[in-house]
Amino acid sequence: MDLASFFRRNDLPAEDLAREDATYGALTQAVRELAEAQLLTTVDLDTVQQVTAEIRALTERLQTDTRPGAFGIELGPDEVPRNHGNTVVGLRNPIAVALADHPIVWNDRGASATLELGPLYEGPPGCVHGGVLALVLDQLFGEAAAAGGGGGMTGRLTLSYRRPTPLGQITMDAWVERADGIKTVVKGALHDADGNLTVQAEGLFIMPRWAREQADSWPKRNRNFE
Amino acid sequence: MDLASFFRRNDLPAEDLAREDATYGALTQAVRELAEAQLLTTVDLDTVQQVTAEIRALTERLQTDTRPGAFGIELGPDEVPRNHGNTVVGLRNPIAVALADHPIVWNDRGASATLELGPLYEGPPGCVHGGVLALVLDQLFGEAAAAGGGGGMTGRLTLSYRRPTPLGQITMDAWVERADGIKTVVKGALHDADGNLTVQAEGLFIMPRWAREQADSWPKRNRNFE
Numbered sequence: 001m002d003l004a005s006f007f008r009r010n011d012l013p014a015e016d017l018a019r020e021d022a023t024y025g026a027l028t029q030a031v032r033e034l035a036e037a038q039l040l041t042t043v044d045l046d047t048v049q050q051v052t053a054e055i056r057a058l059t060e061r062l063q064t065d066t067r068p069g070a071f072g073i074e075l076g077p078d079e080v081p082r083n084h085g086n087t088v089v090g091l092r093n094p095i096a097v098a099l100a101d102h103p104i105v106w107n108d109r110g111a112s113a114t115l116e117l118g119p120l121y122e123g124p125p126g127c128v129h130g131g132v133l134a135l136v137l138d139q140l141f142g143e144a145a146a147a148g149g150g151g152g153m154t155g156r157l158t159l160s161y162r163r164p165t166p167l168g169q170i171t172m173d174a175w176v177e178r179a180d181g182i183k184t185v186v187k188g189a190l191h192d193a194d195g196n197l198t199v200q201a202e203g204l205f206i207m208p209r210w211a212r213e214q215a216d217s218w219p220k221r222n223r224n225f226e
Numbered sequence: 227m228d229l230a231s232f233f234r235r236n237d238l239p240a241e242d243l244a245r246e247d248a249t250y251g252a253l254t255q256a257v258r259e260l261a262e263a264q265l266l267t268t269v270d271l272d273t274v275q276q277v278t279a280e281i282r283a284l285t286e287r288l289q290t291d292t293r294p295g296a297f298g299i300e301l302g303p304d305e306v307p308r309n310h311g312n313t314v315v316g317l318r319n320p321i322a323v324a325l326a327d328h329p330i331v332w333n334d335r336g337a338s339a340t341l342e343l344g345p346l347y348e349g350p351p352g353c354v355h356g357g358v359l360a361l362v363l364d365q366l367f368g369e370a371a372a373a374g375g376g377g378g379m380t381g382r383l384t385l386s387y388r389r390p391t392p393l394g395q396i397t398m399d400a401w402v403e404r405a406d407g408i409k410t411v412v413k414g415a416l417h418d419a420d421g422n423l424t425v426q427a428e429g430l431f432i433m434p435r436w437a438r439e440q441a442d443s444w445p446k447r448n449r450n451f452e
Contacts, residue, residue, distance in 0.1 A: 006350075006351060007351075008351075019271070020271065023271045023274050023275060023278075024264075024274060026275075026278050027264050027274050027277065027278045027281070028264060028265075030278045030281040030282050030285070031257070031260060031261055031264055031281060033282070033285050034257060034260070034281050034284060034285045034288070035257055035261070035319075035320045035321075037285045037288040037289050037292070038250075038253050038254060038257050038288055038318070038320070039254075039297060039311055039316075039318050039319060039320075040292045040293040040296075040297065041288040041289065041291065041292050041293075042291045042292055042293055043287070043288060043290060043291045043292075044291075045245070045246065045249045047287065047288075048249050048250060048253050049249060049252075051253065051284050051287055051288060052249075052252050052253045052256045054280070054284055055253070055256040055257060055260050055281075055284060056256050056259070058260060058277050058280055058281060059256070059259050059260045059263045061269070061273065061277055062260070062263040062264055062267040062269055062273075062274075062277060063263050063267065064269060065267065065268045065269045065270075066263070066266045066267050066268055066269075067266040067267075067268055069345070069352075070266075070344075070345035070348045070351070070352055070393055071265060071266065071345060071348060072348075072351040072352065073350075073351050085265055085345060085346075085348045086348065086349060086355065087346065087347050087348065087349065087355040087357065087358050088355065088357060090265075090348075092264070092265050093265060093346060094261045094264070094265075094320075094346075095261075095321050095346055118296075119295070119296035119297060119311060120311075120313065120319060120320075120321055121313050122296045122297060122298075122311045122312065122313065122316075123312060123313065124232075124299075124379065125232060125233075125234075125296070125298040125299050126295075126296055126298065129312065129313040129314065129361070129364070129365075130364050130368075130379070130380040130383070131313070131314060131360055131361035131362065131363070131364030131365055131380075132313050132361060134357055134360035134361060134364060134383060134385075135355070135357030135358060135360060135361045136357065137357070138355070138356050138357030138360060139349075139355075139357055142356075153350065153356070153387070153390065154356040154385075154387050155386070155387055156384070156385065156386050156387065157356070157360065157384070157385045157387075158382070158383070158384045158385075159360075159380075159382065159383045159384075160381070160382050161379070161380050161381055161382065161383075164379065167296055
């Protein structure tokens with residue numbers, strides 16, 4: 001494994017990529033809205049069956065020309081990773097509703113993000129699923145480790161749940177506590193819309209062996225291998 | 227808060243509930259397949275735009291009659307929770323592809339599950355997002371705590387990632403290490419399709435104060451409040 005095989009080059013001109021991203025991004029956003037609508041709908045079962053049949057037909061249209069495997073991570077002409085399949089931040093992943101509209105903001109110590117977690121992210125009634133909070137924190141921590149430390153993949157993640165997190169807006173902060181090049185320790189906190197601390201977390205990120213020698217030649221923010 | 231307000235009663239006859247579940251479950255499955263197809267499609271942008279418009283129209287049909295808030299958790303006539311909105315196991319949640327087709331199996335020490343994590347769950351290229359593994363383990367641990375201990379909500383979760391987990395089939399096991407009624411400690415492990423240990427985890431589950439007095443009157447497996 002090396003970085004060149006980790007990423008897949010996409011050297012389309014920037015304007016073509018922008019048009020692709022806008023078009024595919026709109027498709028994904030439409031699927032997100034459909035996913036929430038079908039969770040909450042109370043229409044009669046005949047309508048449900050008709051809509052189901054129409055969705056299947058649309059799926060078949062999209063499957064007429066398709067990528068053989070998972071999306072992977074592209075590297076655009078500007079050297080910025082295009083991890084459009086990523087579960088948390090992928091432009092083309094409907095699960096990634098959270099960070100897609102609320103991009104991560106980097107600072108000199110780490111990263112933060114404010115995002116909206118709606119009904120698809122429910123665990124206890126009216127509250128965000130604890131595992132979803134682990135999911136979004138893991139992504140943010142990886143981004144913070146890449147921006148403020150050595151980057152790499154998650155080695156250990158510890159989450160302390162202080163109280164339930166109501167569905168709605170959440171704010172996450174992550175900062176690099178220490179970094180020695182190979183290992184980066186990140187700490188962070190998650191607050192609900194009322195400003196209550198609901199989750200504290202700590203993560204250890206480790207640069208994969210195969211990436212160590214090559215990593216310095218890549219922009220820091222590309223070093224989150226998730 | 228008490229258990230009666232935590233759950234919402236649904237006293238439709240069992241056969242009506244079964245018909246609803248089959249019909250809505252098929253709708254959700256169709257949306258799951260659409261979500262993956264739109265991630266991987268390489269059809270031309272005109273087709274993408276046409277499909278996007280048709281998806282929006284279907285969303286509007288479903289929104290003509292809709293629940294005002296999140297799904298919550300219903301309690302059916304047999305006292306079994308119907309957490310159909312749950313991000314990991316919800317029958318009506320397209321994100322919940324994982325456990326929907328591969329139900330959790332309980333044993334006398336905890337619970338286990340074998341499931342398939344496809345391209346929508348990608349983090350590093352070809353591998354499952356570390357946060358997704360935290361998400362599914364959190365759910366399984368909660369179920370194990372409910373079945374073998376006191377149950378409750380996640381208080382702390384620690385994940386140790388031993389190696390990347392390739393996309394595909396994974397197997398998770400969770401067992402109750404100790405339980406004192408209020409606190410339950412669960413340990414577990416996750417293996418990839420080749421049988422490699424990829425994640426070890428430990429969780430502390432705490433019965434909420436409001437639920438303690440009432441919990442004994444509920445079947446054990448109802449006590450996972452996620």
